[in-house]
Amino acid sequence: MKRNILVCGGAGYIGSHMVQLLLEAGHDVVVFDNLSSGHVEAILGVPLERGDLLNPQDLDAVFKKHKVDAVIHFAALIAVGESVEKPDLYYRNNVTGTLNLLDAMRKAGVDRIVFSSTAAVFGNPQRDLIDETHPLGPINPYGWSKRMVEQVLSDMATAYGLRSVALRYFNAAGAHPNGLIGEAHSPETHLVPLVLLTALGIREKLSVFGSDYETRDGTCIRDYIHVLDLASAHLLALDYMDTHEGAHRFNLGNGNGFTNLEVIQTAKRLTNRPIPYDMAPRRAGDSATLVADSTRAKTELGWKPKFDALETIIETAWRWHHEPKYGPFAGK
Numbered sequence: 642m643k644r645n646i647l648v649c650g651g652a653g654y655i656g657s658h659m660v661q662l663l664l665e666a667g668h669d670v671v672v673f674d675n676l677s678s679g680h681v682e683a684i685l686g687v688p689l690e691r692g693d694l695l696n697p698q699d700l701d702a703v704f705k706k707h708k709v710d711a712v713i714h715f716a717a718l719i720a721v722g723e724s725v726e727k728p729d730l731y732y733r734n735n736v737t738g739t740l741n742l743l744d745a746m747r748k749a750g751v752d753r754i755v756f757s758s759t760a761a762v763f764g765n766p767q768r769d770l771i772d773e774t775h776p777l778g779p780i781n782p783y784g785w786s787k788r789m790v791e792q793v794l795s796d797m798a799t800a801y802g803l804r805s806v807a808l809r810y811f812n813a814a815g816a817h818p819n820g821l822i823g824e825a826h827s828p829e830t831h832l833v834p835l836v837l838l839t840a841l842g843i844r845e846k847l848s849v850f851g852s853d854y855e856t857r858d859g860t861c862i863r864d865y866i867h868v869l870d871l872a873s874a875h876l877l878a879l880d881y882m883d884t885h886e887g888a889h890r891f892n893l894g895n896g897n898g899f900t901n902l903e904v905i906q907t908a909k910r911l912t913n914r915p916i917p918y919d920m921a922p923r924r925a926g927d928s929a930t931l932v933a934d935s936t937r938a939k940t941e942l943g944w945k946p947k948f949d950a951l952e953t954i955i956e957t958a959w960r961w962h963h964e965p966k967y968g969p970f971a972g973k
C-alpha cells in the first residue's frame with residue numbers, strides 16, 4: 642500500500658537510507674530536519690521541510706502543508722559521551738522535541754509513529770543476548786532520553802490510541818552499496834567510521850576506549866547491524882501498525898558480538914591498510930557488552946536481515962568512506 646510518510650531526521654545517516662528505501666518501495670516522502678547534523682545532499686530531489694522539533698510552529702506547518710499517514714522519527718542527538726556532559730541538551734532535544742512532534746501529530750489526526758530507540762535503554766546487560774524481556778536500566782542520559790520516549794509512547798497508546806513501534810537498534814554501521822549515501826557525522830564518534838578514517842590516514846591513530854572489560858580481549862563487545870537492514874525493519878513496522886494497536890518494542894541486531902579489537906582487525910584485513918591504535922581509558926557511559934536477540938522482530942515483523950556479516954557491513958562502509966559524496970571528508 643502506498644503511504645505518505647513524514648521522516649523526521651531524514652537527512653541524517655540512518656534517515657537518509659530510510660528515505661531511499663521508502664522511495665524504492667513506492668511511498669511518498671517528506672523530510673523534516675533542522676540539518677544540525679544531516680546533509681541536504683543525502684536526500685537530493687526529496688521534499689525537505691527545514692525546521693526544528695523544538696519549534697512547535699515548524700511542526701504544525703508541516704502537518705498543515707502535507708498529508709501524512711505515518712511518521713518515522715529519527716531526529717535526535719546521538720552521542721553517548723556528550724550526553725553525559727550535557728544531559729539537559731539531550732533531554733530537551735530528544736524528549737521535549739518528541740513530545741512536540743507527538744502533540745503536532747495529535748492535532749493533525751496522525752496516529753502512527755515508528756521511533757528510533759536504542760540498545761542503550763538496557764544499560765549493563767544481565768544476559769549474553771538481550772531480548773525484549775530484559776530489564777531496562779539506562780546508564781547514560783542518551784539512553785534515558787530514549788527510555789523516557791518509549792514510556793511516553795506506551796502511555797499515549799492507552800490515553801489517545803496512538804499506535805507506535807519503537808525499534809531498539811544496536812550498533813548501526815555500513816552504507817548503501819551504491820556508494821552514494823553513507824555515514825558523515827561531524828564530529829565522528831562511532832567506531833566503524835573512525836577505524837576506516839584511520840585506515841585512510843585522515844586520522845593518525847585510533848584510541849580504543851578501555852582494555853579492562855570482562856570480555857575475551859578486554860575491549861567492549863558490540864552487535865553491528867547494517868543501516869539498510871535497520872531501514873527494512875521500519876517498512877515492516879509500518880505494515881505492523883495496520884493490524885496492531887498499542888505501543889510495541891523490538892530489538893534489532895544480528896546476535897553476534899565483536900570486540901573493538903576484532904572490528905579493527907577485520908577492517909585491517911578488508912582494507913589491506915595499517916590501522917594504528919593505542920589503548921585509552923574507558924569512555925564514560927559505555928556498557929561492556931551489548932548483543933541483541935532479535936527473534937521477536939523476525940517472528941512478529943517478518944524481519945530478515947540481508948547484510949548481516951561484519952565483513953559486508955565494513956565493506957559497504959569502506960566503499961563510502963573511500964569516496965564520500967558529502968560531509969566533512971568529501972573530496973579529500
Ligand SMILES: NC(=O)c1ccc[n+]([C@@H]2O[C@H](COP(=O)([O-])OP(=O)(O)OC[C@H]3O[C@@H](n4cnc5c(N)ncnc54)[C@H](O)[C@@H]3O)[C@@H](O)[C@H]2O)c1
Binds near residue numbers: 679695717
Ligand atoms: N547510529 C547508531 O548507531 C544508532 C544506534 C541506535 C539508535 N540510533 C538512533 O537512530 C536515530 C538516527 O541516528 P543517526 O545515526 O542517523 O543520527 P544523525 O545525527 O545522522 O541523524 C539525526 C538527524 O536528526 C536531525 N535532527 C536532530 N535534532 C533535530 C531537531 N531538534 N529538529 C529537527 N531535526 C533534528 C539531524 O539534523 C540529523 O539529520 C537517532 O534517533 C539515534 O538515537 C542510532
Ligand SMILES: O=c1ccn([C@@H]2O[C@H](COP(=O)(O)OP(=O)(O)O[C@H]3O[C@H](CO)[C@H](O)[C@H](O)[C@H]3O)[C@@H](O)[C@H]2O)c(=O)[nH]1
Binds near residue numbers: 719760812847
Ligand atoms: O574512538 C573510539 C570510538 C568508539 N570506541 C568504542 O567502540 C565501541 C562502540 O562505540 P560507538 O560510539 O561506535 O557506539 P556505541 O556503542 O557507544 O553507541 C551506539 O549504539 C548505542 C546503542 O548501544 C547508541 O544507540 C548510540 O546512538 C550509538 O552511537 C565502544 O566500546 C566505544 O568505547 C573506541 O574504542 N574508540
